[in-house]
Amino acid sequence: xxxxxxxxxxxxxxxxxxxxxxxVGVGDFVKQGDIVLDVETDKAIVEVAAEKxxxxxxxxxxxxxxxxxxxxxxxxxxxxDEPVPEIEVATVASGGGNARPTAKARALLKELSLDASVxxxxxxxxxxxxxxxxxxxxxxxxxxxxxxxxxxxxxSLPDVPGELRDxxxxxxxxxxxVSWHRDHAAATYLEVEYDPKAWEDHAAAxxxxxxxxxxxxxxxxxxxxxxxxxxxxxxNATVVNGKRFEYQPVNLGFTVQAGETLYLTVVRDxxxxxxKQFIENLGEVQRxxxxxxxxxxxxxxxxxxxxxxxxxxxxxxxxxxxxxCSLMIAHAAPKGxxxxxxxxxxxxxxLSGFDVARLLMELAKPPV
Amino acid sequence: xxxxxxxIKAAVRAKVIxxxxxxxxxxxxxxxxxxxxxxxxxxxxxxxxxxxxxxDAYQMPLKQEEINIDNLGSINSMTEFVLKRxxx
Numbered sequence: 026x027x028x029x030x031x032x033x034x035x036x037x038x039x040x041x042x043x044x045x046x047x048x049v050g051v052g053d054f055v056k057q058g059d060i061v062l063d064v065e066t067d068k069a070i071v072e073v074a075a076e077k078x079x080x081x082x083x084x085x086x087x088x089x090x091x092x093x094x095x096x097x098x099x100x101x102x103x104x105x106d107e108p109v110p111e112i113e114v115a116t117v118a119s120g121g122g123n124a125r126p127t128a129k130a131r132a133l134l135k136e137l138s139l140d141a142s143v144x145x146x147x148x149x150x151x152x153x154x155x156x157x158x159x160x161x162x163x164x165x166x167x168x169x170x171x172x173x174x175x176x177x178x179x180x181s182l183p184d185v186p187g188e189l190r191d192x193x194x195x196x197x198x199x200x201x202x203v204s205w206h207r208d209h210a211a212a213t214y215l216e217v218e219y220d221p222k223a224w225e226d227h228a229a230a231x232x233x234x235x236x237x238x239x240x241x242x243x244x245x246x247x248x249x250x251x252x253x254x255x256x257x258x259x260x261n262a263t264v265v266n267g268k269r270f271e272y273q274p275v276n277l278g279f280t281v282q283a284g285e286t287l288y289l290t291v292v293r294d295x296x297x298x299x300x301k302q303f304i305e306n307l308g309e310v311q312r313x314x315x316x317x318x319x320x321x322x323x324x325x326x327x328x329x330x331x332x333x334x335x336x337x338x339x340x341x342x343x344x345x346x347x348x349x350c351s352l353m354i355a356h357a358a359p360k361g362x363x364x365x366x367x368x369x370x371x372x373x374x375x376l377s378g379f380d381v382a383r384l385l386m387e388l389a390k391p392p393v
Numbered sequence: 394x395x396x397x398x399x400x401i402k403a404a405v406r407a408k409v410i411x412x413x414x415x416x417x418x419x420x421x422x423x424x425x426x427x428x429x430x431x432x433x434x435x436x437x438x439x440x441x442x443x444x445x446x447x448x449d450a451y452q453m454p455l456k457q458e459e460i461n462i463d464n465l466g467s468i469n470s471m472t473e474f475v476l477k478r479x480x481x
Contacts, residue, residue: 236462238430238444239437282438305457308441315445336438 027107028077029097032064039066043091044098050194052105053081054320062098073098080105080318087128105317126151133157137165195286202289205348214343214355215378216368219389221358224365227391235301243356244304246388247331248295250354251275251303253387254329255296260384261328263349264374270349278327278347279307281314288314289347291327332356335365344370351375354388394451396479401451401472408446409468412439425469428462451475 032042042064049061060072061081079101086092100109124146126134130153134141137160141151144159159165182189192200206212228242235241254260254275262271275296278289290310295303313319327347333356334342340362344353351372358365367388369381395401402425413420413434420434430440444465448455453475459465464474 232430236466238460238462238465239440240430243437308457308460311441312445312448315442316449336436 027082027100027102027109028079030061030073030076030099030101032092032094032096032098033071033073034094035064035066035069035071040094041091042066042071042094044086044088045070046088047084049081049099050197051081051083052194052317054105054318055079055081055101056321059321075101077101079103080107082107083109089128089132124149124151124155126156127153129153130156139165195288199287202347203345206345209348210346210351211373212346212370213373213378214368214370215381215385216341216355216366217382217385217389218364218366220363221365224389224391237304239308241304243331243333243335244307245300245391246333246354246356247277247279247307248300248303249388249392250329250331250384251277251295252392253384254352257380257384260352260376260380262375263328263351263372265349269375272328274328276326276328277307278330278350278353279310280330280332280344281311283314283317288319288324289327289330290314290319291323291325293322293326330354333358341366341368343368346370346372352381352384354385396451396476398472398476401475402468404450405447405468405471408443408450409435412442415439423468426467428466429468430462430466447471447475451479453478 035042043066044062045065046063047061048063049055049059055061055075056078057075059075061075062073064071064073080103082100082102082105084099085097092098102109124141126141127150130151131141133139133153133156134144139156139159144151144155146152146155224242224246228240228245231237231241231245258271261275262269264270274294277292277295279292281288281290290307290313292298292303292306292310295306298306310319310323313323327350330344330347330350330353332342332344332353335356335358338360339357340359341357342355344355346353351374353370355368355370356365357368367385369385371381395404406423406425409423409429410420413423416435416439418434420432423429423432423434429435429443430437435443444455444460447453447465463470465471
């Protein structure tokens with residue numbers, strides 16, 4: 026049954042709180058006590074924690090919304106596809122007009138110092154479209170726009186007409202990843218070609234012995250990577266504030282394409298697992314990705330990563346490094362070519378080309 | 394959810410054919426006892442999709458160790474496994 030998280034009372038005298046940040050998105054799994062959003066009153070900013078564990082089903086307000094204490098901030102459920110009761114959040118008008126502005130409209134009004142009361146609304150709420158229509162009719166133009174995620178200091182809107190849309194949770198995640206890769210990592214790439222037969226024979230023998238449904242080729246390659254990194258801890262590191270940070274666990278990131286969404290799933294402390302357990306754990310997070318039921322632990326904290334595009338028959342792909350991850354292996358095996366490629370995107374602040382070339386040459390051979 | 398043996402077989406077969414079609418393969422001649430991974434009609438990612446669909450269609454969460462050739466290797470074994478788990 027869906028569970029509502031209500032706006033807390035922060036101060037005795039404040040009946041209204043303003044939502045200033047969401048820490049979670051729809052589909053995220055949160056544990057009891059996880060911080061899910063921040064609210065602000067005139068006197069304080071307060072973190073709001075989940076009262077129960079469960080999947081986030083729906084956010085009932087937007088950033089900058091002012092909501093009454095006790096109103097519903099979000100719904101959680103035991104499964105990600107649980108239905109949400111049809112109840113609207115009690116947002117509070119901030120403008121002086123008859124129609125209450127939506128959060129997006131309010132942001133634009135604020136940006137342009139416009140008075141909501143002078144702008145006609147097409148419906149019950151004053152929407153972004155209403156404000157933009159008013160702007161067009163009165164020759165008012167936006168000068169610039171600051172996106173929610175700081176991808177650069179300032180970006181101007183293109184001169185071509187169009188509409189700004191919010192990114193969904195996955196798109197925001199990808200933007201953060203790409204921005205970290207661009208702004209922090211000294212990312213470069215190298216690759217080796219190898220004869221795939223030895224690995225294919227190794228995987229086929231393992232599958233037969235264990236009666237596996239799914240080919241273990243990629244899991245076994247990923248596990249070999251984990252073992253090689255375990256043997257050379259300097260590969261399992263990043264740079265923070267000008268210092269080398271060597272991770273204790275080896276958390277393996279493994280890309281999974283679920284529909285149109287690319288997830289970086291994570292098997293934690295992979296180096297402590299035996300082969301069979303590792304393959305089972307990886308299979309489990311892959312299924313969770315397809316079911317859209319990944320927990321936070323299954324999507325965060327990768328210290329190294331593995332990605333294959335063999336399914337798509339590409340000859341090469343150069344992965345983006347996730348935040349604080351210095352090494353991502355890229356596997357490709359063009360059909361019918363009789364060859365395969367192991368590449369690596371790596372952070373040159375942490376690893377040298379020699380480190381990575383040696384690793385790839387070892388990885389190209391299955392364990393004896 | 395229809396737990397009739399023939400209905401389960403037909404549904405599993407239809408799903409395999411659909412997944413194979415997504416990969417540009419025609420699996421319409423797949424036999425009920427053919428080992429699905431060995432047919433070459435579907436790759437590992439598609440088999441994973443098949444397993445996730447199967448769990449959802451028959452409301453039957455699987456343990457990772459249950460996902461093996463003995464239980465789910467063919468259309469017939471997938472059918473029998475549902476019936477066994479559901480007491481059919």
